[in-house]
Amino acid sequence: MDTPAPSAREASDAPVAGYDQVITADEVAALLRMTPAWVYAETRRNRIPHMRLGRYFRYRRVAIEAWMSDLEEGAAAPVPTRARQGSGDADRRRRDARSGEGAVWGRMNGGRSS
DSSP states (O other): OOOOOOOHHHHHHSOOTTSOOEEOHHHHHHHHTSOHHHHHHHHHTTOSOOEEETTEEEEEHHHHHHHHHHHHHHHSSOOOOOOOOOOHHHHHHHHHHHHTOOHHHHHHTTTOOO
16 A cells, blocks of 8 residues: 655655744734734845845744743833934934924024024
């Protein structure tokens, strides 16, 4: 008795020795119980580990599972926040804009308002 040969789809889904299973955004979405649109959006923001193959995104199942574990471990710890470092020029421009006197107009008019 011969066993039937696996179909091309079954053969492509079977893990190859030494390689991780590569999955699609739809499969990542199912794994995370999210929508594929969410997976693509997070991928574009580089928040999900992925590979770019031409115009396609692919994901390694092992990397996604490790990423999920990291998220679970990090969820218990508070996220540190940094004070925003603004440039003095940006602060000055904001003040000028609020006062109604633009930086260029102020220089042209000798700093006087009309």
